[in-house]
Amino acid sequence: MQLAVWTYEGPPHVGAMRVATAMEKLHYVLHAPQGDTYADLLFTMIERRGKRPPVTYTTFEARDLGKDTAQIFQDAAREAVTRFNPQAIIVGASCTAELIQDDPAGLAEAMGLPVPAIPLELPSYQRKENWGAAETFYQIVRHLADTTVTRTPREGRKARANILGPCALGFRHRDDLVEIRKILALLDVEINLVAPLGATPEDIKTIGKADFNIVLYPEIADEAARWLERTFAQPAVRTIPIGVGATRSFIADVAELAGADPTPALGDTSSRLPWWSRSVDSTYLTSKRVFIFGDATHAVAAARIAREELGFEVCGLGCYSREFAREVRAEAARCGIEALITDDHLAVEDAIAAAAPELVLGTQMERHIAKRFGIPCAVISSPVHVQDFPARHSPQMGFEGANVIFDTWVHPLVMGLEEHLLTMFREDFEFSDEAGASHHAAHSPRKAQVDTVSEAPVADIPALVDEAGSLWTAEAERELKKIPFFVRGKARRNTENFAAAEGRRQIDLETLYDAKAHYAR
Amino acid sequence: MSAAALLDGCAAELARPAADTQRPVLRERGQREVFCGLTGIIWLHRKMQDAFFLVVGSRTCAHLLQSAAGVMIFAEPRFATAIMEERDLAGMVDAQDELDRVVNRLLERRPDIKTLFLVGSCPSEVIKLDLAKAAQRLGAVHMPRVRILNYSGSGIETTFTQGEDACLAALVPVMPALPADAPAELLIVGSLPDIVEDQFLRLFADLGIAKVGCLPARNARDLPAVGPNTRYLLAQPFLGDTAMALEGRGAKRIEALFPFGVEGTSDWLRAAAAAFNVDPALTEQVLAPGRERARIALTKLRPQLEGKRITFLPDSQLEVPLARYLQDELGMELVEVGTPYLHRAHLARELESFGPNVRLSEGQHVERQLDRVRADRPDITVCGLGLANPLEGEGLTTKWAIELVFSPIHGFDQAADLAELFARPLRRRDMLEI
Numbered sequence: 001m002q003l004a005v006w007t008y009e010g011p012p013h014v015g016a017m018r019v020a021t022a023m024e025k026l027h028y029v030l031h032a033p034q035g036d037t038y039a040d041l042l043f044t045m046i047e048r049r050g051k052r053p054p055v056t057y058t059t060f061e062a063r064d065l066g067k068d069t070a071q072i073f074q075d076a077a078r079e080a081v082t083r084f085n086p087q088a089i090i091v092g093a094s095c096t097a098e099l100i101q102d103d104p105a106g107l108a109e110a111m112g113l114p115v116p117a118i119p120l121e122l123p124s125y126q127r128k129e130n131w132g133a134a135e136t137f138y139q140i141v142r143h144l145a146d147t148t149v150t151r152t153p154r155e156g157r158k159a160r161a162n163i164l165g166p167c168a169l170g171f172r173h174r175d176d177l178v179e180i181r182k183i184l185a186l187l188d189v190e191i192n193l194v195a196p197l198g199a200t201p202e203d204i205k206t207i208g209k210a211d212f213n214i215v216l217y218p219e220i221a222d223e224a225a226r227w228l229e230r231t232f233a234q235p236a237v238r239t240i241p242i243g244v245g246a247t248r249s250f251i252a253d254v255a256e257l258a259g260a261d262p263t264p265a266l267g268d269t270s271s272r273l274p275w276w277s278r279s280v281d282s283t284y285l286t287s288k289r290v291f292i293f294g295d296a297t298h299a300v301a302a303a304r305i306a307r308e309e310l311g312f313e314v315c316g317l318g319c320y321s322r323e324f325a326r327e328v329r330a331e332a333a334r335c336g337i338e339a340l341i342t343d344d345h346l347a348v349e350d351a352i353a354a355a356a357p358e359l360v361l362g363t364q365m366e367r368h369i370a371k372r373f374g375i376p377c378a379v380i381s382s383p384v385h386v387q388d389f390p391a392r393h394s395p396q397m398g399f400e401g402a403n404v405i406f407d408t409w410v411h412p413l414v415m416g417l418e419e420h421l422l423t424m425f426r427e428d429f430e431f432s433d434e435a436g437a438s439h440h441a442a443h444s445p446r447k448a449q450v451d452t453v454s455e456a457p458v459a460d461i462p463a464l465v466d467e468a469g470s471l472w473t474a475e476a477e478r479e480l481k482k483i484p485f486f487v488r489g490k491a492r493r494n495t496e497n498f499a500a501a502e503g504r505r506q507i508d509l510e511t512l513y514d515a516k517a518h519y520a521r
Numbered sequence: 522m523s524a525a526a527l528l529d530g531c532a533a534e535l536a537r538p539a540a541d542t543q544r545p546v547l548r549e550r551g552q553r554e555v556f557c558g559l560t561g562i563i564w565l566h567r568k569m570q571d572a573f574f575l576v577v578g579s580r581t582c583a584h585l586l587q588s589a590a591g592v593m594i595f596a597e598p599r600f601a602t603a604i605m606e607e608r609d610l611a612g613m614v615d616a617q618d619e620l621d622r623v624v625n626r627l628l629e630r631r632p633d634i635k636t637l638f639l640v641g642s643c644p645s646e647v648i649k650l651d652l653a654k655a656a657q658r659l660g661a662v663h664m665p666r667v668r669i670l671n672y673s674g675s676g677i678e679t680t681f682t683q684g685e686d687a688c689l690a691a692l693v694p695v696m697p698a699l700p701a702d703a704p705a706e707l708l709i710v711g712s713l714p715d716i717v718e719d720q721f722l723r724l725f726a727d728l729g730i731a732k733v734g735c736l737p738a739r740n741a742r743d744l745p746a747v748g749p750n751t752r753y754l755l756a757q758p759f760l761g762d763t764a765m766a767l768e769g770r771g772a773k774r775i776e777a778l779f780p781f782g783v784e785g786t787s788d789w790l791r792a793a794a795a796a797f798n799v800d801p802a803l804t805e806q807v808l809a810p811g812r813e814r815a816r817i818a819l820t821k822l823r824p825q826l827e828g829k830r831i832t833f834l835p836d837s838q839l840e841v842p843l844a845r846y847l848q849d850e851l852g853m854e855l856v857e858v859g860t861p862y863l864h865r866a867h868l869a870r871e872l873e874s875f876g877p878n879v880r881l882s883e884g885q886h887v888e889r890q891l892d893r894v895r896a897d898r899p900d901i902t903v904c905g906l907g908l909a910n911p912l913e914g915e916g917l918t919t920k921w922a923i924e925l926v927f928s929p930i931h932g933f934d935q936a937a938d939l940a941e942l943f944a945r946p947l948r949r950r951d952m953l954e955i
Contacts, residue, residue, distance in 0.1 A: 001603045001609055001622070003601055003626065004580075004583045005598065005601045006587050033677045034680060035556055035560075035675075036581065040554070040908075041588060041589075041906035044906065045909075045910065050910055051914060056552060057552050060677065062678045065647065065677070076552070094581060096581075096643035099644055099648060124580065125579065125607045
């Protein structure tokens with residue numbers, strides 16, 4: 001048993017729902033008890049979808065157990081096919097139905113339905129949401145792809161690609177897709193299909209017609225892409241075009257597979273991040289300490305952008321999916337730190353408190369943690385929230401995505417000259433610690449929220465105390481208060497570590513400034 | 522006895538008229554677009570400030586709680602899920618030992634917990650994990666510091682608000698006993714927002730009813746006493762099992778309308794006053810200011826709702842008394858009133874005011890019910906979050922049902938707020954020109 005308050009991922013059948021909801025003319029018959037329909041609201045509320053997810057829940061009750069739950073499944077499946085007239089259905093069990101072992105796959109097969117019924121085996125007690133989405137997409141592709149499809153020779157036609165991975169409830173998938181389509185148009189590459197988002201089962205049949213695949217979100221599409229590679233000898237582009245550098249590499253990779261000239265796409269004049277980052281106003285961003293946590297794809301991309309494109313220092317990097325831990329560890333090694341691979345948000349909270357970053361890039365989970373610590377934060381990855389589906393175009397991928405990222409990460413920070421003023425006039429009554437960034441206040445926390453209920457540590461790390469009381473002299477304690485709030489915890493701890501290492505029994509003004517010199521960067 | 526056991530499973534058909542009324546009830550069975558009983562934890566953990574709710578379940582249970590709560594409102598809430606894993610199911614470890622380990626770790630980390638509820642879920646019920654036994658065993662270790670109780674909020678047994686019913690029913694056996702010769706006491710049953718509870722307590726004090734207890738109490742360790750001289754008033758219509766447990770301890774129910782709107786609240790307070798032999802003149806004197814304030818507040822809202830047609834999809838069991846209020850006091854026309862479970866005895870008086878054309882339905886086959894909504898085209902449909910945007914997408918105005926559970930809506934001073942919850946979507950529909 002694992003004790004969990006909040007989870008980064010839902011159960012695997014929610015991953016299957018994300019695939020089913022992204023697709024058209026596909027229906028999911030889910031053997032599940034009353035209450036599992038809560039998952040519908042993820043799509044109708046968080047993503048504001050105007051349609052119900054295409055899911056029929058069998059809704060069995062306690063009194064049905066050991067009697068006719070199999071019959072309930074078959075009735076629900078038959079009714080769903082008649083009512084919704086899908087081109088194919090996927091069938092499976094939620095966590096409770098898995099325990100009663102009704103075998104939805106066998107039941108559906110025995111029914112002789114007029115449409116293909118694709119069975120899903122999603123072990124709820126071992127696996128999680130992203131894995132469920134990947135497995136579902138793979139099963140759909142494997143069952144529906146027409147393996148007799150042959151590609152016509154390349155001469156005299158455009159190169160054709162499949163874009164794999166965009167999904168329901170994905171972080172900015174809708175907008176990323178727009179940017180990828182733009183790049184492919186500039187490279188004169190034809191899109192064979194996009195899947196799961198918007199694809200029908202009929203479309204999936206023709207997946208073998210593409211010359212290569214573009215794996216935008218490996219968490220969802222990698223498994224299927226590997227099978228396609230083996231079955232249709234379709235190579236895959238696996239560079240994730242998040243950030244200017246990665247977008248350039250992506251363009252080069254696609255151009256190579258398509259036999260196209262990358263120059264028109266590389267010359268995109270709307271790419272502003274490079275100059276915005278070089279311009280002097282951005283000097284204050286230099287070596288800002290940033291803590292990054294999310295899914296592997298977004299976390300790794302964020303770390304690279306932070307280091308190479310914004311000049312931040314990555315002081316923490318991690319992801320919640322063990323399946324992609326290797327990629328995250330490799331990137332963490334490049335940052336000179338140890339990766340944090342965990343799905344326990346309390347461990348992430350501890351790591352953030354210990355790293356004392358100046359900016360947190362994370363999921364909605366880290367946004368809450370950062371809010372309580374009073375640290376600026378931007379959201380870079382699922383799990384998502386209604387605010388992660390903005391009305392405006394807001395991609396992460398491509399050159400426009402990099403522009404969006406620059407704004408999103410920089411706005412929560414206190415800006416260059418403002419930061420100096422805050423430091424210089426710390427005791428000005430209008431420049432209180434709570435002031436935070438003067439602009440975009442909605443993104444930037446006013447102050448650390450001290451939750452009266454919570455047991456969790458607050459941002460201001462408490463003073464080291466020995467039997468004799470505080471190590472700190474009153475004068476040093478006052479001086480410490482003049483240090484900006486968001487680095488004070490770090491300063492306190494550094495000073496205490498320094499004092500301990502030096503064997504000083506008291507922390508006075510001298511010690512404080514000696515420590516400052518010691519840790520100068 | 523759970524509601525599931527009471528609900529018999531005839532498919533869509535008009536059941537025989539209930540004994541107490543001649544009204545036919547459309548009973549349906551199929552996909553239900555409702556929450557399970559675990560969802561009650563979202564408000565119960567705020568109401569009982571010294572209690573912690575530990576769901577013994579799956580990742581789905583944990584995901585439900587955080588999704589239903591609207592992603593992560595509380596930094597560290599007083600609930601959590603012990604997520605069962607493969608090794609718990611495969612018998613590689615003893616699930617009871619694992620539970621001990623998780624509970625001990627939790628109680629170590631949270632010394633502020635005084636009452637711990639072990640909450641059963643669909644998977645724990647299916648594998649027959651005995652949480653009563655676990656509560657007893659762990660209770661023996663942790664009493665008196667922590668009292669450990671258990672109930673089931675599983676979807677296979679409970680629908681949404683029935684989770685609160687199961688939780689309160691689990692508290693009844695540990696309520697202190699009131700001796701048989703004790704003076705009569707009043708007990709308000711059902712969790713109410715603190716502000717509403719305080720309003721009612723002031724009114725009962727004004728009526729001269731000296732001893733008034735609340736179940737649940739704000740601190741689960743300060744439970745009110747119960748005995749043969751306890752008269753209880755239900756503040757919520759979904760507390761069948763709790764009522765039965767209280768009767769089992771000798772308490773007697775005061776029959777009344779539920780305290781929604783001017784008339785519902787008046788009837789509820791008058792019934793209590795009568796049961797405690799309060800002078801009717803004093804009762805009317807105490808009620809008068811509240812009635813008058815609510816009347817004035819409602820005059821502005823009535824024109825917005827009068828004549829508007831409303832359908833309730835089953836959600837919280839609040840549907841019947843709310844429909845009564847909207848019809849009787851705001852002049853709305855009831856098209857269909859759906860409820861997950863119809864407690865005929867507790868709702869008998871509420872149902873009396875329904876006209877013969879009101880379609881009353883119990884249980885759900887969501888596809889057929891939505892077909893009826895599309896055919897009826899009511900002015901407003903009260904439904905769950907999974908259905909609201911899709912219905913809006915079809916041009917039907919909706920009201921999220923969950924807001925009715927999470928907002929203060931009982932009593933005189935909330936009557937207009939309650940009406941406003943229905944008026945706002947209609948007003949918004951008329952305001953928008955896009």
